[in-house]
Amino acid sequence: MAEILVLVDHVDGAVRKTTLELLTLARRAGEPAAVFLGTGFDAARDTLGEYGAAKVYVVEAPELEQYLVVPKAEALAQIAQSSGAAGVLLTSSPEGKEIAARLAVKLGSGVITDAIDITVVASEIVTTQSVFAGGYTVTAQVTRGTPVITVKPNAVTPEATGGSVGAEEKVAVAFSDAATKARIVDRKPRAATGRPELTEASIVVSGGRGTGGDFAPVEALADALGAAVGASRAAVDSGWYPHAYQVGQTGKTVSPQLYLACGISGAIQHRAGMQTSKTIVVVNKDPEAPIFAMADFGVVGDLHTVLPQATAEIQKRKG
Amino acid sequence: MGAAPASRNPPGLGGRNPAMKIVTLVKHVPDATADRTFNAADNTTDRAGVDGLLSELDEYAVEEALKIAEAGDGVEIVALTMGPDGADAALKKALQMGADSGVHVVDDALHGSDALATAQVLAAAIAKVGDVDLVLTGMASTDGSMSVVPAMLAEHLGLAHVGFVGELTVSGATVTARRDGDVASETIEADLPAVVSVTDQINEPRYPSFKGIMAAKKKPVETWTLADLGVDAGAVGLDAAFSVVREVTKRPERTAGTVVTDEGDGGVKLAEFLAAQKFI
Numbered sequence: 001m002a003e004i005l006v007l008v009d010h011v012d013g014a015v016r017k018t019t020l021e022l023l024t025l026a027r028r029a030g031e032p033a034a035v036f037l038g039t040g041f042d043a044a045r046d047t048l049g050e051y052g053a054a055k056v057y058v059v060e061a062p063e064l065e066q067y068l069v070v071p072k073a074e075a076l077a078q079i080a081q082s083s084g085a086a087g088v089l090l091t092s093s094p095e096g097k098e099i100a101a102r103l104a105v106k107l108g109s110g111v112i113t114d115a116i117d118i119t120v121v122a123s124e125i126v127t128t129q130s131v132f133a134g135g136y137t138v139t140a141q142v143t144r145g146t147p148v149i150t151v152k153p154n155a156v157t158p159e160a161t162g163g164s165v166g167a168e169e170k171v172a173v174a175f176s177d178a179a180t181k182a183r184i185v186d187r188k189p190r191a192a193t194g195r196p197e198l199t200e201a202s203i204v205v206s207g208g209r210g211t212g213g214d215f216a217p218v219e220a221l222a223d224a225l226g227a228a229v230g231a232s233r234a235a236v237d238s239g240w241y242p243h244a245y246q247v248g249q250t251g252k253t254v255s256p257q258l259y260l261a262c263g264i265s266g267a268i269q270h271r272a273g274m275q276t277s278k279t280i281v282v283v284n285k286d287p288e289a290p291i292f293a294m295a296d297f298g299v300v301g302d303l304h305t306v307l308p309q310a311t312a313e314i315q316k317r318k319g
Numbered sequence: 320m321g322a323a324p325a326s327r328n329p330p331g332l333g334g335r336n337p338a339m340k341i342v343t344l345v346k347h348v349p350d351a352t353a354d355r356t357f358n359a360a361d362n363t364t365d366r367a368g369v370d371g372l373l374s375e376l377d378e379y380a381v382e383e384a385l386k387i388a389e390a391g392d393g394v395e396i397v398a399l400t401m402g403p404d405g406a407d408a409a410l411k412k413a414l415q416m417g418a419d420s421g422v423h424v425v426d427d428a429l430h431g432s433d434a435l436a437t438a439q440v441l442a443a444a445i446a447k448v449g450d451v452d453l454v455l456t457g458m459a460s461t462d463g464s465m466s467v468v469p470a471m472l473a474e475h476l477g478l479a480h481v482g483f484v485g486e487l488t489v490s491g492a493t494v495t496a497r498r499d500g501d502v503a504s505e506t507i508e509a510d511l512p513a514v515v516s517v518t519d520q521i522n523e524p525r526y527p528s529f530k531g532i533m534a535a536k537k538k539p540v541e542t543w544t545l546a547d548l549g550v551d552a553g554a555v556g557l558d559a560a561f562s563v564v565r566e567v568t569k570r571p572e573r574t575a576g577t578v579v580t581d582e583g584d585g586g587v588k589l590a591e592f593l594a595a596q597k598f599i
């Protein structure tokens with residue numbers, strides 16, 4: 001069976017959940033082989049094996065951390081070519097898409113972004129995507145070269161195989177001049193919130209302009225549910241919540257089991273980022289707010305009273 | 320393109336940004352607030368049935384170019400679009416905002432082009448514009464939304480690309496950019512020429528002024544075909560696409576759920592719903 005390369009998304013060897021999702025999907029199409037770029041592989045080995053990476057390609061080079069994206073694309077292109085892989089899967093993050101874009105040009109291959117599912121039809125990889133703000137679902141297929149596919153977080157529940165990494169191949173890459181043209185001169189890690197990662201969370205509680213700037217009731221409800229906190233652009237533009245938490249067209253796309261929209265009207269750009277959530281709950285004082293049209297459950301009311309009461313009730317029920 | 324505008328000053332004049340040429344990419348897209356559909360025949364985006372406009376996210380690129388021009392001397396801004404007849408409406412808006420000239424790449428063979436072909440054609444057009452120092456683009460088209468064209472373009476042109484930039488400064492032959500990623504906020508330095516895609520965090524795009532609208536009428540717009548660019552028509556368009564859409568399904572409308580009005584127990588009812596759905 002041909003190899004399906006999975007680019008490992010990690011921070012110093014701490015593997016992100018999206019990578020485990022990719023390994024799970026890769027198994028449907030072939031033999032998953034992880035590509036680990038950068039330092040920290042020792043910390044990642046067991047997790048990668050446990051989720052089905054029988055083989056791992058490891059590239060360690062200072063360029064991978066010092067320069068933007070291109071060294072990663074060059075390393076991945078070299079491995080894709082030498083391994084004869086039948087496909088490459090990456091996370092649909094800004095970086096994942098940039099690497100995918102360059103990789104596709106280097107390989108002369110087609111690229112599909114933002115897949116929400118992968119199936120195999122007549123031994124071809126077929127992707128599912130949600131387009132036009134979630135209004136349509138399309139299936140697509142790469143017709144030339146090695147399919148390069150970026151997959152959205154939460155596309156699948158990661159399944160462990162209980163395996164281990166059988167083969168490790170250290171790969172040396174000679175980077176081109178083009179690889180060192182964009183230098184990373186400073187990197188400030190984002191402060192940890194103690195809450196789940198927004199794009200990975202199974203529950204998201206979001207606040208909008210209706211919070212009036214007070215996110216405390218939104219955060220309290222999120223914490224009672226073990227949820228991530230999101231925000232509308234109106235809340236972000238008002239300086240009430242950092243942009244990293246914005247949900248929507250120009251923020252994050254989330255696809256949780258449960259999305260709670262509090263004081264958010266439901267503009268199309270916001271819906272684009274949350275429309276594929278499984279269950280949607282709305283709290284809004286305006287019964288005419290468009291967001292109610294997508295609600296599985298809605299409360300017409302003031303979030304400043306409804307949310308604290310819901311939080312207290314949840315805590316009571318949890319005992 | 321023919322001669323550069325006469326106002327172009329010698330490099331370094333004024334001690335600020337030396338003379339530079341910026342290309343801003345502007346895409347013409349179907350209005351997102353209208354009902355967007357696909358062509359039944361070939362599963363491409365229907366551009367005929369819907370009103371089009373300059374992709375909102377490209378306005379931030381145009382605005383950023385204008386800010387760089389205002390901060391320096393002799394900065395020339397060329398707006399570039401690839402798209403069918405009518406796509407030059409996107410150029411018009413960019414010219415009204417303040418870009419100096421426009422280029423419209425139009426050719427029947429381009430119908431159905433994928434991101435790879437689009438990037439190849441735009442790269443050829445940028446090469447033809449010539450002596451370009453900086454290419455500014457939006458973070459994503461509001462219709463296709465792949466966010467891949469800028470990086471592909473950079474790959475074709477052999478240039479650095481800094482994507483999803485929230486803050487940009489140009490100083491001499493270097494751009495410094497801040498981008499806020501998932502796990503960190505990074506500062507990137509790249510040598511010009513470079514491709515930079517900007518987010519909607521970077522600025523507040525201006526509305527065209529009356530003066531700008533009048534001035535735009537006199538600004539030059541060139542129309543280039545694939546032959547002008549030396550791009551083989553067989554390498555672009557639907558038949559040459561590297562990926563195909565197999566099926567298109569309209570997502571079923573969400574069935575209306577239960578809506579209750581808070582009468583002092585809205586929070587409890589919310590919690591009851593969550594408990595019934597096993598979220599608690």
Ligand SMILES: Cc1cc2nc3c(=O)[nH]c(=O)nc-3n(C[C@H](O)[C@H](O)[C@H](O)COP(=O)(O)OP(=O)(O)OC[C@H]3O[C@@H](n4cnc5c(N)ncnc54)[C@H](O)[C@@H]3O)c2cc1C
Pocket residue numbers: 207208209210211231232233234235246247248249250251252262263264265266267268269270273283284285286289301302303304375376519
């Ligand atoms: C290019 C572009 C990109 C964009 N990208 C995004 C994006 O990524 N994400 C995004 O969210 N938006 C985005 N937008 C903005 C979007 O169009 C809307 O302006 C925005 O989503 C509105 O945010 P909101 O719902 O919080 O505010 P509003 O539309 O003002 O709605 C506030 C809601 O709160 C309700 N409310 C007020 N007070 C209370 C209260 N006390 N209790 C309960 N409810 C209350 C009101 O009834 C109202 O429905 C984008 C716009 C553009 C042009």
Ligand SMILES: Nc1ncnc2c1ncn2[C@@H]1O[C@H](COP(=O)(O)O)[C@@H](O)[C@H]1O
Pocket residue numbers: 344345346347374376377380399400401402434437455456457458459460463464465466467468469
């Ligand atoms: N046909 C086009 N004409 C001009 N610019 C384009 C075109 N397609 C994409 N772009 C530019 O590339 C950016 C990203 O596009 P995309 O990769 O399609 O999301 C857009 O915001 C535009 O600036």
